[in-house]
């Protein structure tokens with residue numbers, strides 16, 4: 316029997332002028348986490364939001380805030396995001412020369428640490444920190460923008476991560492990028508249990524139907 320799957324809508328594709336209402340709409344639709352994409356214009360070409368927006372989101376939702384840091388030198392901002400109310404902070408392995416130390420500093424703030432892998436990054440890069448994290452984020456597009464096409468080969472990393480994680484049944488494997496009813500089954504079959512979806516959720520007026528269509532697509536896996 317497969318593990319239960321959680322839905323984490325990415326607010327990157329939401330209407331930033333109405334963030335509270337957007338979060339409420341996906342909460343009513345059954346979202347489990349709110350995924351927050353932080354971009355700095357350096358690690359990735361795009362610039363999005365920082366700790367003040369996370370603090371504002373914290374005031375309007377009780378759902379876990381899943382903060383995905385696509386920034387260079389993330390160590391500089393871990394405490395700020397933790398203080399702002401993040402429940403999870405995920406850093407990119409490609410941005411962390413001292414990954415183990417960065418993970419420990421996230422944990423020291425009381426926030427759950429995660430590590431993310433770009434499509435071209437081999438899963439071996441996180442093998443020796445798997446026991447230190449709560450989540451591995453397998454990017455299924457190149458980070459930086461919403462609305463890109465799913466890269467199918469990326470999910471081939473997931474069975475390896477699961478194998479190396481051994482009996483760590485609590486380790487979340489999250490996929491992020493191009494997730495919709497046609498791609499979600501490929502990720503879940505490979506062993507993903509957290510699905511981030513931005514445009515497939517916020518790009519549709521009926522948020523319940525948007526989440527429902529993804530859940531229905533994976534219902535019989």
Ligand SMILES: O=C(CO)[C@@H](O)[C@H](O)COP(=O)(O)O
Nearest residue numbers: 458459461462492493513514
């Ligand atoms: O981290 C990222 C992009 O870098 C994502 O979280 C996107 O926001 C997902 O958007 P869609 O591909 O689902 O539109």
Ligand SMILES: [Co+2]
Nearest residue numbers: 325352383491
């Ligand atoms: Co993301």
